[in-house]
Amino acid sequence: MSWFRALKDTTRSGLTVERKRLEPLIALRGAAGLAIVVAISLAAFGPAVAAGSAFGAFQAAIATFQRSWRPRPELAIASGTSLGVSTFLGYLTGSHLYLFVPLLALWTFLAGLAWAAGPTIGIIASSNVAMMLVTITLPTSIAEAAGHAAMMVFGGLVQATLVVLFPVRRWGAHRDALADALAAEADYARRLRHDPLAPFDPQPLMLARSAAALTPRQARTRPAQLHGARGLAERIRPVLASLADPAVGVPEEGDERDRVRELLAAAGSILDAAARAIRTGAPVRVPAPAVAALRTPDTGAILAGPPHRAATRLGSLLRDVLETAGEVDPPGHPAEHLWQRLPARLPGHLGARATASPGPVAGPPPALPRPTLVKLVPTAVRAIRKEARPGSPILRHATRVSAVAVVGYVTGDLLPLGHGYWAPMAAVMVMRPDFSQTYSRAVARFGGTLVGVTVATAVVQLAHPGTWTSATLAVVCAALMYLLMRTGQLAAQACVSAYVVFLLGMGGQTWDQTVPERVVLTLAGGILAMLSYALYPAWETPRLRTRLAERLVAVGEYAATVVGHYAHPAGKSCPDVRAALLAARDAHIAWDQAADRARTEPVRHRGLSRTAADDAAHALHHLGRVAMLMEAHLPERDATPVPAADELAEALRTATRDGARAIRERRIPRWKPVREALDAWDGDGVPDRVVRRGGGLLLEALDEVTEALDTDEPPISVKPGPDE
Numbered sequence: 144m145s146w147f148r149a150l151k152d153t154t155r156s157g158l159t160v161e162r163k164r165l166e167p168l169i170a171l172r173g174a175a176g177l178a179i180v181v182a183i184s185l186a187a188f189g190p191a192v193a194a195g196s197a198f199g200a201f202q203a204a205i206a207t208f209q210r211s212w213r214p215r216p217e218l219a220i221a222s223g224t225s226l227g228v229s230t231f232l233g234y235l236t237g238s239h240l241y242l243f244v245p246l247l248a249l250w251t252f253l254a255g256l257a258w259a260a261g262p263t264i265g266i267i268a269s270s271n272v273a274m275m276l277v278t279i280t281l282p283t284s285i286a287e288a289a290g291h292a293a294m295m296v297f298g299g300l301v302q303a304t305l306v307v308l309f310p311v312r313r314w315g316a317h318r319d320a321l322a323d324a325l326a327a328e329a330d331y332a333r334r335l336r337h338d339p340l341a342p343f344d345p346q347p348l349m350l351a352r353s354a355a356a357l358t359p360r361q362a363r364t365r366p367a368q369l370h371g372a373r374g375l376a377e378r379i380r381p382v383l384a385s386l387a388d389p390a391v392g393v394p395e396e397g398d399e400r401d402r403v404r405e406l407l408a409a410a411g412s413i414l415d416a417a418a419r420a421i422r423t424g425a426p427v428r429v430p431a432p433a434v435a436a437l438r439t440p441d442t443g444a445i446l447a448g449p450p451h452r453a454a455t456r457l458g459s460l461l462r463d464v465l466e467t468a469g470e471v472d473p474p475g476h477p478a479e480h481l482w483q484r485l486p487a488r489l490p491g492h493l494g495a496r497a498t499a500s501p502g503p504v505a506g507p508p509p510a511l512p513r514p515t516l517v518k519l520v521p522t523a524v525r526a527i528r529k530e531a532r533p534g535s536p537i538l539r540h541a542t543r544v545s546a547v548a549v550v551g552y553v554t555g556d557l558l559p560l561g562h563g564y565w566a567p568m569a570a571v572m573v574m575r576p577d578f579s580q581t582y583s584r585a586v587a588r589f590g591g592t593l594v595g596v597t598v599a600t601a602v603v604q605l606a607h608p609g610t611w612t613s614a615t616l617a618v619v620c621a622a623l624m625y626l627l628m629r630t631g632q633l634a635a636q637a638c639v640s641a642y643v644v645f646l647l648g649m650g651g652q653t654w655d656q657t658v659p660e661r662v663v664l665t666l667a668g669g670i671l672a673m674l675s676y677a678l679y680p681a682w683e684t685p686r687l688r689t690r691l692a693e694r695l696v697a698v699g700e701y702a703a704t705v706v707g708h709y710a711h712p713a714g715k716s717c718p719d720v721r722a723a724l725l726a727a728r729d730a731h732i733a734w735d736q737a738a739d740r741a742r743t744e745p746v747r748h749r750g751l752s753r754t755a756a757d758d759a760a761h762a763l764h765h766l767g768r769v770a771m772l773m774e775a776h777l778p779e780r781d782a783t784p785v786p787a788a789d790e791l792a793e794a795l796r797t798a799t800r801d802g803a804r805a806i807r808e809r810r811i812p813r814w815k816p817v818r819e820a821l822d823a824w825d826g827d828g829v830p831d832r833v834v835r836r837g838g839g840l841l842l843e844a845l846d847e848v849t850e851a852l853d854t855d856e857p858p859i860s861v862k863p864g865p866d867e
Contacts, residue, residue, distance in 0.1 A: 149745035150582065157583035158590055163629040168311045173204030174622035176302040181614050184294050190610055190649050192287070192294055195230070197646055198274045199223045199295025201621055203302040205270065208628060211263040212316065212354050214361065216303035217516050222267050223299015227292035229275040234288035237279040240556065244549055250275070251548040251571060255541025258576055259530040260523035272548070273571045276564040277643075314366055320354035321369060322422035323347045324376045325464070329414035331380065335387035336404045339395070342764060343384075345728045346735075348377060352725075356511040368421050372467045379460050381775035383410065386453040388772055390840060393450045402445045406454055409433035413461050417468040427468045437461065449776060536681040540576040543675045547574065551671050560660040569668030574675070577683065579743040581676050584632050585669035591636025592665045595620075599641035603648055610649050617645035683740040687751050690730075690737045691759055692803035695812075695848070697723075697730035698763050699799025702770035702841055705777070707792035709785045709834040712778040720774060727767055734760060751852075758851030766844035773837040787824045791838050794820035798845070811853050814845045 180200040185193035206222035207215040229250065236242035254272045258265030278291060312318075327347040334341040351373045357365060386393075386403055393399035412433035420427040437458050446454055514522060530537035548567040555563020569592075573584040599620075602608070608616060624638035640661075701723040708717055738756060748756075794816035802812030821838050 149578075149743060152743055153579050153582035154586045156579065157586035158633055160631045160634055161629075165626055165629075166311070167626060169208070170622055170625035172305050172309055172311060173207065173302065173625045174618055176200055176204055176298070176305045177621050178618045180294070180298045180301050181618065185610070185614060185649075188290070188294075192290060193614065194646050194649060195278050195291035196294030196298050197617065198278055198298075199226050200298030200302055201642070202226050202267075202270055202274060203299040204621075204625060205628075206263075206267055207302065207306060208625065209263045209266060210316070211261075212356065212513065213263075213516070214358065215306045218263070218267075219302040219306060220299045221516060222271075223302070224296050225267065226271045226274060226278075226299075227295035229271045230278045230295060231288055231292040233275045233279040234291075235285070240553075244552065247272075247276075247552060247567070248545045248549050252541045252545040254571075255544045255574075256527045256530065256537060257523075258540060259526040259537045260519075264523065269544075269571055269574075273568045276552070276568045276571075280564065314369065317354045317365070317369055318422050318424065320347075320351045321373055321376075322418040324351035324373060325414050325418035325421065328376050328379055328383070329411040329418065332383050332407045332411040332414065335383060336407045339387040339389055340768075342768075343380065345731060348373075348380070349728050349732060351376065352511070356513040358513050358515055361513070366424065368424065368468055370467060372417065372421065372464060375460055375464050375467065379410075379414075379457070379464070381771045382453050382457045382460065383407065384768065385772050385775035386450060386457060390772070390836065393446065398445055399450065403450065403454075405436050406457065409436040410457060410461060413437075413465065417464045420468045427465055429465060453775065536576050536683075539679060539681040540574070543679055544571060544574045546679075547571075547668075547671045547675045551668050554667070555664055558664075560663060563660075563664065565661045565664035566668040566671065569665040570672040570675075573669060574672045576681065577740045578676055578680065579740060582673055585672050587632030588636045589666055589669050591633050591638075592640045592662060594633075595637035595640025595642075596644060596662060598637075599644035603644070608645075608648070613645045613649035617642050617649065620645060682744050682746045683737050684744050684746040684748055687737060687741055687748070687756055688806055688809070690734050691751070691756065691763075692806040694727075694730040694734045694760075694763055695799050695806065696803045697727040698767045698770070699795055699802075701727040702766060702773075703792040703795040703799075705770050705774045706788050706795060706834065706838065706841075708777055709773075709788035710792070711789075712780055712782040712784060714780045715777055717777065720777075724771075724774075731764075731767070755851055759848055762844055762847035762851055765847060766841060769837060769840040769844055772840075773834065785834055787820075788834050788838075791817070791820045791824065791834075795841065802845070802848070806852065812845075812849055814842060814849070817842050817845060 177197060177200045181193050181197050184196040200223070203219040203223040203226075206218040209218065211218060232246065232250075233243065236246050251272050254265070254268035257268035278295075279288075324347040327344070331341065331343050355369075355373050387407060389395050393403050409432075412430045416427055416430055416433075419425075532538065547570045551567035551570050552564065555566040557563075569588055573581060573588050575581045575584065599616075602616065606612070620638050620642035624635055624642065627634040627638060643661075701720075704717075704720050704723040708720065738760065741756075742753070798814045798816045801816075802814065805812040817838075821835075821842060824835055824838070
């Protein structure tokens, strides 16, 4: 992509206002907390302290809006406390340029590294640096600086207290994540009716798993509807795929396929009903036609073998989902007796064995552990140390943002404009580890600044508000920002700009002391941020081959682990298969994120065109899908082992690791070990054809990877591969 097109796309992205679901009650709660802090500090200490304390309450409320699964009071307290500490340390050196600049460089560098611990921590750390640049100009003595810091901590405590006293959808984010996972399964079931090979995005399941990790206090208080449904969704997905896929299921046309379509439609309706119940906390409204479709005795007469086993397992899993999601509403509803009569095993033909799920266990299942904020510190330190290496995008981001902050602060201090901190503040607020977010936020910040400052200036010039009126207008602007912050950066930055103008006006600063300098210096800060990424980039495009190789290894390990269990049957519950699946999903999401970032970068591909990358990713998705189908039919503990599967599993590990090395070195991967293992299997005349058929599909998927990468690009080395 050319620079012109990249800039055009990022500009359009930054100026876009999205239509999102608004949360007025949460915005009102955040604004109320800000109003309480401003009113108390303004009445007790005066405008200067009120302005400083307002930043603490303002930032604490923003922290509670971040996409995090932690309790919101913890985020508010952590944000307010860290901002108070940052402000106090900044003030101790703020009057001495030769002391403050090194502190600013160090503090900004650490804030940049904080992105390694997660986007929530990174955003809070970056905001602390930006607000510190403003608040250190307010106090006039060390005692007053300590008072400002204390009031910022107080602002965080007030916001945390309001979250506890007035919870708004306390478990709303967790409910939404689980409901989205079930809704994604429902959509997947419906798409399988028309496309038996329909793709499935694992991100909703991964998001639900992330939401399921709870702190000890959360685990004691989570709603009953959040117990167990995520695990059931994980188990339903391979059953749906195995029921629909012609390779291991039913023919593409005929009575069997029609029956499968009915079962998939019923599954989609029931999963949607469970998703709605979990999202709203209301009882389940079971669709009677869907339950009736699952209860019909025709299933055993039409389906046989693996498709019948999959249909039976699907019915028992759907019953478990409904029991987990809650009771039928209202009592006596016509669908209630159908739901209660939904069997643990679907009716089958005489003599057919049904493999039912064990059903819900007594008591809530153990929650995934999430460390408390105190215990999170060692984890964050390890993540930062892992990224403190040459070539790391996070390290490059930390270096960029610290250099820009220092250059912007020194430049703003030397210019005869006053308020020179606006330049580094704007740069720190817009800079992110990737190109597209940095450039789009820079454009949005400048555009929002123009709108917000223009409106706020017009109000100040026409109304000449006093101290309390300015404070009220600042709170109103903050409330609008909380309400609109998810709709896009343009709207949020406009509200923030007006908020700062009114807040500083509360302290007696006139519009001509803030507005013109802020517009010019905000533009300068945005330009510095954009230039820094152009001069010292961390492009994702050159790393796509490495990302693709990592995904190949992860998916190959998952497939090999599944195949290996046919040689060593261990039942349906296999921790090593689960761990390999999660690793493959992580690699999948990492690839998708990297590919999305690469599409917006003004960089030519390095031997991996967009078409080749998309085709290879599609082939790896097919590879993982075949492994998932084989996982759905894992043998029970008492099943007859298939010794040849052991050799195939080892061949898959060897071939995918060698193939990943070839991809990194720009060679064409080959799959000789897998081909030889399958040829030997055929030569031995092993009667088991289920896993052998899966092995053939795995080899087909690997061959698709080779075809996708078989371009005219020269290899990075003339050294031949091990199987070429």
